[in-house]
Structure formats: C-alpha cells, structure tokens
Amino acid sequence: MASFVxxxxxxxxxxxxxxxxxLQPNTASIxxxxxxxxxxxxxxxxxxxxxxxxxxxxxxxLGTEAAIDFDFEGYMLSKAASxxxxxxxxxxxxHPERIHEAMRYSLLLxxxxxxxxxxxxxxxxxxxxxxxxxxxxxAVEMIHTMSLIHDDLPCMDxxxxxxxxxxxxxxxxxxxxxxxxxxxxxxAFRHLADLANYPVGFSPELVLxxxxxxxxxxxxxxxxxxxxxxxxxxxxxxxxxxEQLEFIHYHKTAALLEASVVLGAIVGGATDSEIVxxxxxxxxxxxxxxxxxxxxxxTKSSQELGKTAGKDLASDKTTYPKLLGLARSREFAExxxxxxxxxxxxxxxxxxxxxxxxxxxxAYRQK
Numbered sequence: 001m002a003s004f005v006x007x008x009x010x011x012x013x014x015x016x017x018x019x020x021x022x023l024q025p026n027t028a029s030i031x032x033x034x035x036x037x038x039x040x041x042x043x044x045x046x047x048x049x050x051x052x053x054x055x056x057x058x059x060x061x062l063g064t065e066a067a068i069d070f071d072f073e074g075y076m077l078s079k080a081a082s083x084x085x086x087x088x089x090x091x092x093x094x095h096p097e098r099i100h101e102a103m104r105y106s107l108l109l110x111x112x113x114x115x116x117x118x119x120x121x122x123x124x125x126x127x128x129x130x131x132x133x134x135x136x137x138x139a140v141e142m143i144h145t146m147s148l149i150h151d152d153l154p155c156m157d158x159x160x161x162x163x164x165x166x167x168x169x170x171x172x173x174x175x176x177x178x179x180x181x182x183x184x185x186x187x188a189f190r191h192l193a194d195l196a197n198y199p200v201g202f203s204p205e206l207v208l209x210x211x212x213x214x215x216x217x218x219x220x221x222x223x224x225x226x227x228x229x230x231x232x233x234x235x236x237x238x239x240x241x242x243e244q245l246e247f248i249h250y251h252k253t254a255a256l257l258e259a260s261v262v263l264g265a266i267v268g269g270a271t272d273s274e275i276v277x278x279x280x281x282x283x284x285x286x287x288x289x290x291x292x293x294x295x296x297x298x299t300k301s302s303q304e305l306g307k308t309a310g311k312d313l314a315s316d317k318t319t320y321p322k323l324l325g326l327a328r329s330r331e332f333a334e335x336x337x338x339x340x341x342x343x344x345x346x347x348x349x350x351x352x353x354x355x356x357x358x359x360x361x362x363a364y365r366q367k
Contacts, residue, residue, distance in 0.1 A: 070353040072361075079120050079130075080113040086134050087141060090191055102172040102180040103187075107145045110163030114289075114362065115140045115257060119264035121354035122278055125347055128268020135197040136210055136263035142188035143218055144256055147227075149181040156231070189214070210263045217259035226252025233318060240318045246287070253293075254286020261355075277343045284340035285359050291333045292363060294319040295326065337363045 087107055093100050116137030123133035152159040152167040153174060160170055169177035191197060193211050195204060216222060230248045233240045261282035265275050298321050320329040340359045344352045 070350075070357065072354070072357040075354055075357075076117060076361075079117045082134070083113050083116040083120075083137055083141065084108070086138050090138050090142075091187065098172070099176060099179055099183060102168055102176045103184055105171060106149050106162075106168045106180060107142065107184065109165055111141070111145075112365075113141065114358070115144050115260040118257060118260040118282070118285075118355070118358060121358060122261045122264030122270075123268035124264075125278070125351045125355060126265055126268040126270040126274055127351070128264075128270075132198065132202070132267045133264045135192050135194070136214075136267055137260075139188040139192040139210075139214060140256060140260045140263065142184045142191070143214070143223075146181040146184040146188070147223060147256070149177050149184070151227070153177060156227075185218075206267055206269075209266050213262055213266065214259050217255040222251050222255035222259075224251075226250070226255065230317075239323060242323060245318055245320065245323060249287055249290040250283065253290040254283055257286035257289060258282040274347075277346075281340050281343035281355065281359075284336045284343070285362050288333055288336040288340065288359070289362050291320050291329055291336065292365060294321055295329055295333070296365075296367065298326070333363060 091100065091104055091107060093104065119137040119140055120130045120133050123136075124130045148162055149168045151157050152162055153169055159167055161167065165171075167177075168180055172180070189211060192214065193207060195202065195207065198207065218224065220228075226248050229244070230252055233244065233248065258279060261278050262275060265278045270278065297319065320332065324332065337359055341356060344355060
C-alpha cells in the first residue's frame with residue numbers, strides 16, 4: 001500500500017502532546033443499567049483543553065472565512081450517552097448469564113466511543129439524520145471491543161489491563177473471553193443487518209452496503225490482516241520497514257475507523273465522491289490514532305493510560321517512535337492531522353465541525 005504521507009517532507013510546526021492528566025473511568029454496573037452521564041464525562045478528560053463553546057476558526061482548515069462556535073465537549077458527551085444507551089439495550093443480560101456478563105463487562109465498562117461518534121458525525125455531515133447511524137455505531141463498537149478482548153489474550157498481546165480494569169480473560173477466564181469476542185462479532189452484524197433497527201421504509205440496499213463495508217474492514221482485507229502481520233513481525237532480529245509498519249497499522253487500527261466513518265456516510269446518503277473524501281479522512285485519522293498510541297506508550301504511565309504502558313517495547317515490537325524517533329513521529333502525526341482536515345474542505349463548515357474537532361481530539365488525546 002502506498003504511503004499516505006511522504007515521510008521526507010518538511011514540517012514547520014512542532015507537534016507536542018499536551019493536555020490535562022488522565023482520569024480513570026468509574027466502574028459502571030455491568031448487570032443492570034447503561035453508564036451514567038457522569039461516567040461518560042469521565043471518559044473525556046482532555047476535552048477541556050479544547051474549551052467548551054470555543055470559537056473554531058475554519059478559515060484555514062476548511063477553506064472558508066467563517067468562524068463558528070461549537071461545543072465539542074457537549075457534543076461528545078451527548079453522542080457517547082446515546083451510544084451507551086443503545087449498546088445497553090442491544091445486549092441484555094439473558095441466559096446463559098456468564099457469557100452475556102463478560103460481553104457487557106468489556107463493552108460497557110469504559111471506552112471513549114470515538115469510533116461510534118465518528119460514525120454519527122459522518123452521517124450528520126452529509127445531511128443524514130444522526131439516529132440512522134445508531135445501528136452502525138453500535139456495530140463498530142461491538143467489533144472494536146471484540147478486537148480488544150482477543151488482542152489482550154495470552155496467545156496474542158497477553159495483557160492484564162484494559163480501560164483501567166482487568167482484561168476480559170483475567171476477569172472471566174480465557175475460554176469465556178474467546179467466546180465473548182466471537183459473540184460480539186456475531187451480534188455486531190446481526191444488529192447492523194436487522195431492518196427493525198431502522199425507520200420503516202429505510203433502504204435495504206444501504207444496509208447491505210454497510211454490511212459489505214464492515215466485513216471488508218474486519219476480515220483479511222482489514223483488521224485480521226493487520227493483526228497477523230503484526231504478530232509475524234514481532235521479535236524479529238531486524239526492524240521492519242516503514243511500509244510494513246504502515247501496512248500493519250492501516251489494517252489493524254485504521255481500517256475500523258475507516259469503516260466507522262464510511263458506514264455513517266452510507267446510511268446518511270452520501271454521494272460516491274463524498275465517500276471517497278471521507279474514506280481518505282478516516283484513513284488519515286486512523287493512522288494518526290496509532291501514531292499517537294505509539295507515542296503515548298513510551299511517554300505515559302500505565303495508570304495514566306488505563307492499560308499497560310511500555311508493552312510494545314517489552315515485546316520488542318516495531319513502533320513509530322522506535323523506527324522514526326519520538327520527534328519525527330510527532331511530525332508525522334502533524335502531517336496526518338493536516339491531511340485529514342484537508343479532506344473536509346467543501347463540506348458545510350457547521351456540520352464538518354465535529355469531524356474537525358474529532359481529528360484534533362485523536363491527535364492530542366492523553367490516553
């Protein structure tokens with residue numbers, strides 16, 4: 001795959017991770033209700049750095065002369081609450097309780113909900129009703145959670161901490177964790193494809209397109225491909241190339257963020273040309289997400305991250321800081337952020353504001 005950004009290009013602006021210290025999420029009830037609004041608020045400690053009702057000047061980023069007020073914090077909290085409510089309803093605690101408890105434990109206990117919120121924001125960007133994207137938003141979060149459960153297993157990354165709490169296999173055992181991930185994958189596609197989750201008369205063709213898109217981004221053309229190459233590249237005597245590293249993270253991380261944005265655009269009625277631009281936006285922020293993850297892994301503590309810090313270094317994985325150095329990794333992140341924002345040119349500045357801010361949030365997050 002061709003590189004998104006030429007690493008040899010110069011960058012004049014420095015890119016430094018900054019923001020308030022992280023907050024650990026509170027423990028929500030796994031057996032009963034969905035997380036409260038206060039719990040949702042705890043998941044976005046870095047939002048304050050952007051400022052509530054801050055003035056967002058889109059003249060440079062979006063090629064307009066308009067400056068608009070956008071309550072990004074309020075937007076994130078509101079959308080996360082909607083997603084959490086929908087996830088809670090989609091996964092009731094029924095027989096056999098043990099497997100459903102494990103699924104709810106991993107799905108509802110923490111998480112920033114970046115992927116489902118991207119899905120909702122993309123739908124609204126193309127003038128779609130945000131609620132149309134709720135099934136898609138839930139599906140991508142279910143699959144994301146599945147990937148975390150499986151990634152943490154002893155046969156994969158062997159991690160004990162996720163979202164500030166014991167990983168699923170530590171809490172419920174490896175056998176239940178494997179099955180919980182499998183069940184979430186199946187539930188995601190069932191929930192996405194069920195026409196009862198959409199308004200009467202909604203196009204089955206659009207639903208079918210979302211199923212095809214999501215399956216592509218999750219299987220051997222997406223997440224699975226990245227995971228396999230990542231495993232095979234770990235512990236090698238020689239560092240892998242930047243092209244190989246980009247392949248891993250585009251498929252392992254960026255593909256699901258790409259699906260999140262594209263699914264929202266599809267159900268919102270986007271044109272083919274709009275989907276092309278939004279796909280590019282998502283690819284940029286998806287790779288950006290991983291670059292920032294790599295930076296945080298070597299600059300933050302386990303307590304700050306809510307997961308084991310320094311894990312990549314200990315397992316001898318190739319990361320962007322290891323391959324490029326910390327300073328160059330930050331410059332690369334800046335390039336990706338700038339390229340992502342360029343894809344929003346031509347869209348309505350008001351409806352583009354959530355995606356604009358989400359790209360900043362991904363770039364400057366602290367955990």
